[in-house]
Amino acid sequence: MSFSSINFLFILLPVTLVLYYLVRSWKWRNLVLLAASLLFFAWGDFGHVPLLVGLVLLNYGIARWIGAYAARNQPKAAQRVMWLGVGLNILILWFSKYLGFSVGIFQQITGTQFEFIEPKRPLGISYFTFSSLSYLLDVYYGVEKAERNLLRFGNYIVMFPKLLQGPITRFGQVKAELQTAAFNYEEILDGVRRFIVGLAKKVIIADTIAAATKKILAVDMATIGADVAWFAVIAFTLQIYFDFSGYTDMAVGLGKMLGFRLPENFNYPYISRSITEFWRRWHMTLTAWFRTYLFIPLEFARKNVKHLRQQTNLFIVFLLTGLWHDASWNFIIWGGYFGIILVIEASGWGRKLKTLPRVLQHLYALLLIMVGWIFFRLINPADWGPFFGALVGAHGWSGVSNFRTLNIVFYVPLMIAAGFLSLPWLKQKVDALVERSTVGSILVDGLLLCLFALTVAYVLSNGYAAFMYGSF
Amino acid sequence: MSSSRFRLTFLSLFFLLILAVPVFWLVSGKQAGEYSIVEERTLETFPQLTLPSFLVAMKASLLGNFERAGEFFFNQFLQREFQARFEQAASDQFPWRMEAISLVKALERAQIRAAYALLPDTVLPSDMSSGYYVMRDGSRLLAAPAVFNAEKKAVIDAGIQNYRQLVDTFPDLNISIFYIQRLEDSEYYPINGYLSEADGGRSIAYFAQQLPPGINLQKMMLSSYQDYADTSFKTDHHWNMVGACRGYELVYEQLSKNYPDIPPARTCGDYTVIPGLQFLGSYARETLYPIAPEPFAVSLSPMPAYTVLLNGKEVQHTKMDKYLAGDFSRQPYVNHYARIYGSLSDPIEYDFPGNPPRNLLLIGSSYRAPIEPFIASHYRHTYIIDPRYDPDFSLREFLKTHQVDDLLILGHDSAVFGIGEWEIHP
Numbered sequence: 031m032s033f034s035s036i037n038f039l040f041i042l043l044p045v046t047l048v049l050y051y052l053v054r055s056w057k058w059r060n061l062v063l064l065a066a067s068l069l070f071f072a073w074g075d076f077g078h079v080p081l082l083v084g085l086v087l088l089n090y091g092i093a094r095w096i097g098a099y100a101a102r103n104q105p106k107a108a109q110r111v112m113w114l115g116v117g118l119n120i121l122i123l124w125f126s127k128y129l130g131f132s133v134g135i136f137q138q139i140t141g142t143q144f145e146f147i148e149p150k151r152p153l154g155i156s157y158f159t160f161s162s163l164s165y166l167l168d169v170y171y172g173v174e175k176a177e178r179n180l181l182r183f184g185n186y187i188v189m190f191p192k193l194l195q196g197p198i199t200r201f202g203q204v205k206a207e208l209q210t211a212a213f214n215y216e217e218i219l220d221g222v223r224r225f226i227v228g229l230a231k232k233v234i235i236a237d238t239i240a241a242a243t244k245k246i247l248a249v250d251m252a253t254i255g256a257d258v259a260w261f262a263v264i265a266f267t268l269q270i271y272f273d274f275s276g277y278t279d280m281a282v283g284l285g286k287m288l289g290f291r292l293p294e295n296f297n298y299p300y301i302s303r304s305i306t307e308f309w310r311r312w313h314m315t316l317t318a319w320f321r322t323y324l325f326i327p328l329e330f331a332r333k334n335v336k337h338l339r340q341q342t343n344l345f346i347v348f349l350l351t352g353l354w355h356d357a358s359w360n361f362i363i364w365g366g367y368f369g370i371i372l373v374i375e376a377s378g379w380g381r382k383l384k385t386l387p388r389v390l391q392h393l394y395a396l397l398l399i400m401v402g403w404i405f406f407r408l409i410n411p412a413d414w415g416p417f418f419g420a421l422v423g424a425h426g427w428s429g430v431s432n433f434r435t436l437n438i439v440f441y442v443p444l445m446i447a448a449g450f451l452s453l454p455w456l457k458q459k460v461d462a463l464v465e466r467s468t469v470g471s472i473l474v475d476g477l478l479l480c481l482f483a484l485t486v487a488y489v490l491s492n493g494y495a496a497f498m499y500g501s502f
Numbered sequence: 503m504s505s506s507r508f509r510l511t512f513l514s515l516f517f518l519l520i521l522a523v524p525v526f527w528l529v530s531g532k533q534a535g536e537y538s539i540v541e542e543r544t545l546e547t548f549p550q551l552t553l554p555s556f557l558v559a560m561k562a563s564l565l566g567n568f569e570r571a572g573e574f575f576f577n578q579f580l581q582r583e584f585q586a587r588f589e590q591a592a593s594d595q596f597p598w599r600m601e602a603i604s605l606v607k608a609l610e611r612a613q614i615r616a617a618y619a620l621l622p623d624t625v626l627p628s629d630m631s632s633g634y635y636v637m638r639d640g641s642r643l644l645a646a647p648a649v650f651n652a653e654k655k656a657v658i659d660a661g662i663q664n665y666r667q668l669v670d671t672f673p674d675l676n677i678s679i680f681y682i683q684r685l686e687d688s689e690y691y692p693i694n695g696y697l698s699e700a701d702g703g704r705s706i707a708y709f710a711q712q713l714p715p716g717i718n719l720q721k722m723m724l725s726s727y728q729d730y731a732d733t734s735f736k737t738d739h740h741w742n743m744v745g746a747c748r749g750y751e752l753v754y755e756q757l758s759k760n761y762p763d764i765p766p767a768r769t770c771g772d773y774t775v776i777p778g779l780q781f782l783g784s785y786a787r788e789t790l791y792p793i794a795p796e797p798f799a800v801s802l803s804p805m806p807a808y809t810v811l812l813n814g815k816e817v818q819h820t821k822m823d824k825y826l827a828g829d830f831s832r833q834p835y836v837n838h839y840a841r842i843y844g845s846l847s848d849p850i851e852y853d854f855p856g857n858p859p860r861n862l863l864l865i866g867s868s869y870r871a872p873i874e875p876f877i878a879s880h881y882r883h884t885y886i887i888d889p890r891y892d893p894d895f896s897l898r899e900f901l902k903t904h905q906v907d908d909l910l911i912l913g914h915d916s917a918v919f920g921i922g923e924w925e926i927h928p
Contacts, residue, residue, distance in 0.1 A: 044520040218513065434693060434697060435649075443616045468508065471508065471509070484606075489593075490606075491603045
């Protein structure tokens, strides 16, 4: 089920919230949330409900097992169980997501050919296995105690606001809220506001711009000129930000409505002045996960390596970040591309960059980010050459497939508006207005209600459009 | 009122909005699907899971008959059939749905106007999703310009190959093609200058060049944009009665070459505007563009006695009499073209008993509808086939059971080129 679908907005959400607010004990609240979350998941992926439930039970049991060994001061045994749990989670993730890719590589290397039917991928598998892994590791390192209440743990893994596309949340970030039944009116209000903004970002901006990129990328890359190629890159840069950050806004907003403070995932990434800064602002929970559970352990594990240790660790982490997105070479190369830039920035270029005028720093970062999105979006590497060729004018300024043949002129005003909205300026002004005056606050809330109604009108008009990050 | 009260009002309104819709669904409780004129489909209603079906599925499951149980219950969810129907119903049954969609279309038009404000284009996209266009002054809706490129050439080549086969297979059959040029295929489309692959009349020229001997091609070409405006509806893809009558005259000219004894041409030009009919055609329906409706004229030329047969039985095919008597739906966007001239999918037969024993097989697109009786009036029997609705149609089989002298293929480019669903299987 998608947050922007009519049946979520007008059936699951109101029914869940009414029941959730009516019951006053945390146990009942958890029960309502768990039931709603399982229904939310089953609606889109009924066949994988047993897998999701199985993963919850598996990780619950393994964490308790680790906890038991830790309590008995048997760190070696706890470590073995931790590795068992990590291995099983990774095995399930690999089987669900990377088996087809691995078989393809095997066939290429060995030159063998056999028929292989790839298993259907469970929705949100990368997100809930990463949540499970962080939990097991946190229990093992003593950051968290193994949760005894299965209902609470189940909700940590499956709670619908974050189930399919994050933010990737650590147990400690929601643990307290899972056992309170407090009703915070201001948080609910904030949550509703945030949810409406996210919904509008996704439906009105991202889905509309997505139609433009889809049109362009459907044609032969050799027929587009530099004008359309740059338009496509800018369009996708905006689309992916508004799609994913819109989802996060909705997730955080829903979390607040339900009494949870889910972590932030975006902090205006396109105002970055370096790629290092970009990755501190883009998909922050994924970056934090890799930093905590991979980069830092790698740094410790390889502390005796004298040369280029940090650089190679960074590169490994970003290759895996790419692979996390999908089992496809373009994502691995996308990760590797950012890995190389980060290594270069970490090796001195980052310091030099800071001495350049700010405009140049912004241009540098934005250009590299946009080039990165080309690897991300063009799944077939055979398209890269013609597309990069078009970007530098190899097919002329304007090609056979131009703004009018593709019928994309009318996206320009929305893209200009989207570009403006991807900067923090407007948000700062609105926040200040709400803070400063009652009239301003009323005005903003009134506009938000109108925006909600308008977004629903767009949903009805557009039909269903899947979230881009739902498949990762 | 304090700030917190306003905040409470905001929250209350939000919850009221999201709760009002399910309450509306529960109260309205629609069981039978309502027909949407605009979308030309029956709206989906919420699927129901009944307890008996659930119990039957459970029982089958317990008895080990998993296949049966799966059919009853689980497959609905695994294959997402239930969910898809439910989602469609939630959208279809949403209160003020069409008003909401119209609002979005209005905003899209504003966005389009803003984007084209500084551009010199004389036609603009009508909205952001339909692919249609509108004259900048809002006077007329247009289809997207057609293209002529290597891909189109290949498609035409395939059609030509099929025609070669037809000629070889049926050497005694008089095969004629009547091509109707539309604005989007012509050199008069207002933004052709921006499009290097714009058709501009090149498809039909290529087709004519490749056509094998033995096939008589007649073309109704446009001479200007104004010519198109005079002969077509401004909100629909079909020709109006002026265009249809001009087409009939050209078809008559084409037929009379084969038959010097052909009965004289009908006086197609006696137009009568159907009183009270405010026509908003397919372009208006698909774009929801706010354009003034137009009158709908028909030709009431005197005709000799004839009957229309469907599966051998006489039928009243058209609804022209009802329309002229004022008996028709006044709702906007009703597909009057199809209703007035009768169902386009029916394989009907015209029988003019007073005519010489010459029979025609007319294969064509919906353009044929207004002039079918006129053309048929020159034959004893005229059989009408629309390949879109009869994909298994075989000319060989048809000719085994029907005496046919002439084959006339009439329509716009794809119908005449024999592309895709229009292909005539020899």
